[in-house]
Amino acid sequence: MGAAALLVTALMLPGILGAAAALGSWAGAGAGGTHTAGGTHTAGGSFAQGAPTAADGVIAGGSVSVFDDTLPAVTKLDPALLAAVRTAARAAGPDIRFVVNSGWRSPKLQEQMLQDAIAQYGSRTEAEKWVATPDASEHVKGEAIDIGPWAADDWLSRHGAAYGLCQIYANEGWHFELRPKAKTQGCPAMYADPSHDPRLTG
Numbered sequence: 676m677g678a679a680a681l682l683v684t685a686l687m688l689p690g691i692l693g694a695a696a697a698l699g700s701w702a703g704a705g706a707g708g709t710h711t712a713g714g715t716h717t718a719g720g721s722f723a724q725g726a727p728t729a730a731d732g733v734i735a736g737g738s739v740s741v742f743d744d745t746l747p748a749v750t751k752l753d754p755a756l757l758a759a760v761r762t763a764a765r766a767a768g769p770d771i772r773f774v775v776n777s778g779w780r781s782p783k784l785q786e787q788m789l790q791d792a793i794a795q796y797g798s799r800t801e802a803e804k805w806v807a808t809p810d811a812s813e814h815v816k817g818e819a820i821d822i823g824p825w826a827a828d829d830w831l832s833r834h835g836a837a838y839g840l841c842q843i844y845a846n847e848g849w850h851f852e853l854r855p856k857a858k859t860q861g862c863p864a865m866y867a868d869p870s871h872d873p874r875l876t877g
């Protein structure tokens with residue numbers, strides 16, 4: 676892939692945490708002619724095979740309708756989770772748009788996000804309050820969806836339990852997972868942040 680194509684790709688990824696900066700430096704190296712396909716340019720090696728693409732769950736432009744049927748970020752979600760989100764979106768009515776800001780992610784995309792978060796927050800401990808490891812992430816399993824905009828999150832926080840959709844982390848008002856029992860029992864208590872979730876830390 677040429678540097679020009681990489682730059683175009685970078686410009687299409689504003690929604691991914693720090694991706695533009697990371698890709699920018701990578702593309703710059705390509706422009707200088709020092710990068711070769713399959714090389715190990717970055718210290719972490721996460722870009723050794725090229726930047727994450729739509730096939731890794733990247734959503735060009737940052738968001739896409741929950742009814743999209745083409746992007747792996749949407750189509751590789753757990754079918755039951757996606758069906759619940761779409762049912763809720765229809766129930767919310769035409770005045771509240773539901774979009775996916777992040778859905779299914781490949782391990783490669785998750786690792787990039789974790790590395791970017793470590794760079795942003797200064798430590799792995801702090802970063803893991805916001806971004807799970809590829810092994811643990813519910814996004815990588817296809818069992819979590821980040822919904823926007825705020826009006827949709829607000830609607831789901833009030834009505835989502837009826838569809839089995841629950842906010843899991845108090846610090847992530849956009850992150851929803853399927854909890855079928857919520858339909859009759861309500862949503863479980865939230866974790867303060869992902870670092871308190873035994874699925875991610877245990």
Ligand SMILES: [Zn+2]
Nearest residue numbers: 819820821850
């Ligand atoms: Zn999430």
